[in-house]
Amino acid sequence: MAVPEPHEWVDEPDPATQQAIDEAREDLAAGRSVICTSDAAFDALLHELSMDPHSKAS
Numbered sequence: 596m597a598v599p600e601p602h603e604w605v606d607e608p609d610p611a612t613q614q615a616i617d618e619a620r621e622d623l624a625a626g627r628s629v630i631c632t633s634d635a636a637f638d639a640l641l642h643e644l645s646m647d648p649h650s651k652a653s
């Protein structure tokens with residue numbers, strides 16, 4: 596049995612978290628600051644930003 600890749604271990608974020616991640620990526624790309632309103636939001640953002648977008652399952 597093959598071991599799953601690390602990006603396969605995590606469930607997809609809920610829609611609100613995914614929207615926050617997408618907005619944060621847009622802000623970072625535009626050179627703006629990103630403000631996280633909770634520890635959970637910050638952790639989710641760090642996790643998503645640390646992943647290689649080309650290796651994520653669609």
